[in-house]
Amino acid sequence: MIVRQPAEDSRRRGWRQLGDLALRLAVLIGAGLVWELYARAFPSLFIPPISAILANAWDQWVTGDWRALFIAPVFLEMLAASFRRLVPGLIYGAVSGIILGVALARVRFLGEMFSPLIQFFRAIPSSAKIPMFMVLLGIGDTMKIWVIGISVALPLLMNVMDGVRNVDPTLLAVAKVYRVGPWTRLWGVILPAAAPQTFAGLRIATMIALIVLVLSELTGAADGVGYYVLYAQRMFYVLDMWAGVLVLGFIGYLLNAVVSLAEVRILRWHRQSTSTAR
Amino acid sequence: MSTTSIESIDDVSPSVNVLLDVVGLGKTYGSGHGAVRALDDVTFSVEEGEFVCIVGPSGAGKTTLLRCLAGLMTPSQGQASIAGERISGPPRGLAMVFQDYGRSLMPWLKVVENVGFPLRNKGVSKAERRERSMAALESVGIANFAQKHPWQLSGGMQQRVAIARALAYQPQVLLMDEPFASVDAQTRSDLEDLTLRIQRQSGITTVFVTHDIDESVYLGDRVIVLTKPPTTVSQIFDVPLPRERDPISTKELPEFAHLRATVMRAIKTL
Numbered sequence: 061m062i063v064r065q066p067a068e069d070s071r072r073r074g075w076r077q078l079g080d081l082a083l084r085l086a087v088l089i090g091a092g093l094v095w096e097l098y099a100r101a102f103p104s105l106f107i108p109p110i111s112a113i114l115a116n117a118w119d120q121w122v123t124g125d126w127r128a129l130f131i132a133p134v135f136l137e138m139l140a141a142s143f144r145r146l147v148p149g150l151i152y153g154a155v156s157g158i159i160l161g162v163a164l165a166r167v168r169f170l171g172e173m174f175s176p177l178i179q180f181f182r183a184i185p186s187s188a189k190i191p192m193f194m195v196l197l198g199i200g201d202t203m204k205i206w207v208i209g210i211s212v213a214l215p216l217l218m219n220v221m222d223g224v225r226n227v228d229p230t231l232l233a234v235a236k237v238y239r240v241g242p243w244t245r246l247w248g249v250i251l252p253a254a255a256p257q258t259f260a261g262l263r264i265a266t267m268i269a270l271i272v273l274v275l276s277e278l279t280g281a282a283d284g285v286g287y288y289v290l291y292a293q294r295m296f297y298v299l300d301m302w303a304g305v306l307v308l309g310f311i312g313y314l315l316n317a318v319v320s321l322a323e324v325r326i327l328r329w330h331r332q333s334t335s336t337a338r
Numbered sequence: 339m340s341t342t343s344i345e346s347i348d349d350v351s352p353s354v355n356v357l358l359d360v361v362g363l364g365k366t367y368g369s370g371h372g373a374v375r376a377l378d379d380v381t382f383s384v385e386e387g388e389f390v391c392i393v394g395p396s397g398a399g400k401t402t403l404l405r406c407l408a409g410l411m412t413p414s415q416g417q418a419s420i421a422g423e424r425i426s427g428p429p430r431g432l433a434m435v436f437q438d439y440g441r442s443l444m445p446w447l448k449v450v451e452n453v454g455f456p457l458r459n460k461g462v463s464k465a466e467r468r469e470r471s472m473a474a475l476e477s478v479g480i481a482n483f484a485q486k487h488p489w490q491l492s493g494g495m496q497q498r499v500a501i502a503r504a505l506a507y508q509p510q511v512l513l514m515d516e517p518f519a520s521v522d523a524q525t526r527s528d529l530e531d532l533t534l535r536i537q538r539q540s541g542i543t544t545v546f547v548t549h550d551i552d553e554s555v556y557l558g559d560r561v562i563v564l565t566k567p568p569t570t571v572s573q574i575f576d577v578p579l580p581r582e583r584d585p586i587s588t589k590e591l592p593e594f595a596h597l598r599a600t601v602m603r604a605i606k607t608l
Contacts, residue, residue, distance in 0.1 A: 248458065329446040329489075
């Protein structure tokens, strides 16, 4: 009958979560320590100690100006340049990927007609799409947004199509028998049922978006985090290069966290229903 | 094959209100050499307020028949009509309880939301939707689980939710497709009595498909026996039992045992 109990009071669960967090932080700090010790034990120009990297980043990116939250304008400009490309690319790609995925899965002849074309486009590596779009759209932000958008939309679309096609036919029959309108069928049955796979696609898509962002900034840009990394590497500013790489890692982590957070909220039913052994 | 019983019903009581009328219904899957004739020629009618059970050997196209009645499938021949209106696509005022309860409820909705789901965007206010859902849950005895999710409930409970969903819809006709085939015996008996009680209270015309002969005799006002595919109606039996039924005393009546044996023989000798 009723399976789960609210039992375990929230205070105890709170402590356990805090313990988990502490453990994860410890592993992270431990990894930093290993790096630090290694770099000090085997000094190399290319693998500086992490303390030196952080100190250098601090010098460049942190100011004494509290009104700017101690963040230096150069850092903000660098981030802004990247986010100006990343965020619209992600949003356009995600929205069009979901819309197209649902349409292609629901309208059979559309799916059949377009699937070879999509497969073909998807097979072209994103790094090769950049020169292609450069020819078409120049080297500006428009090109970068398009490349990110398409690199996001294609894999996401495949996932959404899969999810929509695998909606349980019984649920669709229920919707039909009870004469549910097309709008309710879409928002009340198809999209929620396809949500787990959509989110799986979205996770992959955000990671791809970051990769493509950096690639596009390596080829035709004068600002942004990707450009910063490449420039620093070319100039042998090794400390700067490492700092840029760490920033990229941080952005990726943040993006993933945002998607996870949305997923946890929206897919609570899915996690719990699949973990309920019956 | 005795078509007499079909005609006799129409002849004897021409004044009763036929709500569901099935005439020469046939369904063929596929075409050419691979074609499978699931339903050949099915004819019967159901009166308003009646509880009709349909039994037949496994693979007799019972589910196909029900899907045609629900408008989920288009028959290849013949037609079915509700209140004189030919069924093409899911008819108004028809509810259905599916066999796999686990897959007919939406796991992302709470129980009460599942029950109210068919009433969304139907000109039913939110308050009324909630009220009707809660009343339906009340009548199947699981109002206190309204805020749970379906997967937190047992199979029998989930099927109660599906029945509540059908009730909240306030249908004219209720189709039930082997609804209790996969619950344990005790739960099944409880659900049968629940279904009977609700049918008597609401007077909803009910067509109940099952492969269980006991169940069909215990629940039905009439039992329709189908043949093996290509399926036709083999026989129709009136159930000579009092309308108030009890899982113990009804089943020890000689009429029950006799009809049960007769139906079983009818299926065995197909």
